[in-house]
Amino acid sequence: MKPVPFNYFAPTSVEEALDKLAELGYDGKILAGGQSLVPAMNFRMARPGALVDLNNIPELAYIKPTSEGGLAIGTMTRDSKVEHDPKVIEMFPLLGEVMPNIAHAQIRNRGTFGGSIAHADPAGQLPAISIALDANLFIQSKSKERWVKATDFFTGPFMTVLDPDDMLVEIVLPPHLPHTGSSYQQVSRQRGGYAQAAVASVVTLDDQNRCKEARVVLISVGDTPILSARAKEILVGQKPTAEAFKEVAQAIAANEIDPATDIHATADYRRHLVEVLVERSLTIAFDRAKKGV
Amino acid sequence: MDKFPITVNVNGVRYDRAVEPRLLLSDFLRHDLCLTGTHVGCEHGICGACTILFDGEPVRSCLIFAVQANGHDIRTVESLGSTENLHPLQEAFHEKHALQCGFCTPGFLMTLIPFLEKHPKPTEEEIREAIDGNICRCTGYENIIQAVKLASEKMPR
Numbered sequence A: 001m002k003p004v005p006f007n008y009f010a011p012t013s014v015e016e017a018l019d020k021l022a023e024l025g026y027d028g029k030i031l032a033g034g035q036s037l038v039p040a041m042n043f044r045m046a047r048p049g050a051l052v053d054l055n056n057i058p059e060l061a062y063i064k065p066t067s068e069g070g071l072a073i074g075t076m077t078r079d080s081k082v083e084h085d086p087k088v089i090e091m092f093p094l095l096g097e098v099m100p101n102i103a104h105a106q107i108r109n110r111g112t113f114g115g116s117i118a119h120a121d122p123a124g125q126l127p128a129i130s131i132a133l134d135a136n137l138f139i140q141s142k143s144k145e146r147w148v149k150a151t152d153f154f155t156g157p158f159m160t161v162l163d164p165d166d167m168l169v170e171i172v173l174p175p176h177l178p179h180t181g182s183s184y185q186q187v188s189r190q191r192g193g194y195a196q197a198a199v200a201s202v203v204t205l206d207d208q209n210r211c212k213e214a215r216v217v218l219i220s221v222g223d224t225p226i227l228s229a230r231a232k233e234i235l236v237g238q239k240p241t242a243e244a245f246k247e248v249a250q251a252i253a254a255n256e257i258d259p260a261t262d263i264h265a266t267a268d269y270r271r272h273l274v275e276v277l278v279e280r281s282l283t284i285a286f287d288r289a290k291k292g293v
Numbered sequence B: 001m002d003k004f005p006i007t008v009n010v011n012g013v014r015y016d017r018a019v020e021p022r023l024l025l026s027d028f029l030r031h032d033l034c035l036t037g038t039h040v041g042c043e044h045g046i047c048g049a050c051t052i053l054f055d056g057e058p059v060r061s062c063l064i065f066a067v068q069a070n071g072h073d074i075r076t077v078e079s080l081g082s083t084e085n086l087h088p089l090q091e092a093f094h095e096k097h098a099l100q101c102g103f104c105t106p107g108f109l110m111t112l113i114p115f116l117e118k119h120p121k122p123t124e125e126e127i128r129e130a131i132d133g134n135i136c137r138c139t140g141y142e143n144i145i146q147a148v149k150l151a152s153e154k155m156p157r
């Protein structure tokens, strides 16, 4: 037995789970897919006093259309469900590109869409994708409920606005505007391994083929996923050109990221990757926006 | 810590046991049920040796607590062939020399069983993707890929 002893609760409804979380306070922790929490517990880096397991609450796993034409995803929807859902891939091709790169099939069978966002790993894909797709997050506790924009959700490495008794319940993805294109680019040592650096871009063109919106999000090069302000400043209102993409890539690599050095990549190498990947992802995303895919 | 009663179906056999919440499913299978075919390498999700089928889907048994398996259906490598009567996938591993020490093999087999059901005629690219979550430290992957190709020809569809 690797983890320290803990108490275990398996509620069968959201209400019951929220009651339990309120009662446990700092002692309690949500167990979703367990694909990040259980390794941390096996290492004894995480030593929660009690786990509130959400795996017996079927009402938390769904993918359904919203009245605005987007999608609502229940927090306990497994990554593999999102990956293979034709509606998701049709409406948000970015997810179709990203999902197969998250860990391995065995882990995606268990890991959850919401768990990955709540975990807030700066090297994880879904926190960044939730920002790139401008997601709205529904959060509930026993005493309150609120909506938080993904852009305001992450506060530091593995840190979010969630309180100990809060549950991320639903992730709402607003529909893409017409003439929107996206692209995900990453470099990792091995398929399924965490990326040394990655970039997700979602761009929209207006009727005159000028850039109307540009969301460029950087992964694994700072404390949280980083939404580039410079990309917006340089691109919006302009015709997208190769020179502009280069300018954005250089501006981001020079000023907007704070990469670290580890055994797999130096900070300089990560900076280099970001410059190359931003340019590549903008080129592809604008091309797709023009073609309307 | 209190023990929790669980009922688990493993390879078609029903087991009733009481477990501490912190008992990993991998340890439950190996120590409590003496099904030592499921191997344990890293216990943090990287190596894939502990892969089993949980309600038909391949997952890491080292990242699930035994208590979470209550009411679920588990399949381990013991559900495949016997030494005298190998499963076609095991036979193909044997023929193509797709194992040396065999430590990683149960994880590969349990990953590949549902894969071959979904992809009866896999391409090499598909096979490589299917095994990207399993590490083998002695055979090298080439022979494993050859074995999967051979198995796809042998297996009844």
Ligand SMILES: Cc1cc2nc3c(=O)[nH]c(=O)nc-3n(C[C@H](O)[C@H](O)[C@H](O)COP(=O)(O)OP(=O)(O)OC[C@H]3O[C@@H](n4cnc5c(N)ncnc54)[C@H](O)[C@@H]3O)c2cc1C
Pocket: A029, A030, A031, A032, A033, A034, A035, A036, A037, A038, A039, A075, A101, A102, A103, A104, A107, A110, A111, A112, A113, A114, A115, A116, A118, A119, A121, A123, A124, A125, A126, A162, A166, A167, A168, A169, A192, A193, A194, A195, B044, B045, B046
């Ligand atoms: C070998 C390996 C490789 C991996 N590679 C990648 C990778 O390349 N990219 C990547 O992004 N991820 C990767 N992961 C992580 C994986 O995607 C995890 O599944 C994911 O990060 C966490 O999701 P989970 O559902 O398993 O959450 P858990 O592990 O159950 O929980 C994670 C944390 O989030 C909290 N939490 C979970 N759900 C909620 C909720 N609804 N409300 C509030 N808090 C909640 C938990 O309390 C816990 O603190 C990898 C994991 C492994 C083991």
Ligand code: FES
Pocket: B039, B040, B041, B042, B043, B044, B045, B046, B047, B048, B049, B050, B051, B060, B061, B062, B063
């Ligand atoms: S022992 Fe489970 S993945 Fe290595």
Ligand code: FES
Pocket: B098, B099, B100, B101, B102, B103, B104, B105, B135, B136, B137, B138, B139
């Ligand atoms: S056969 Fe030895 S690790 Fe794969």
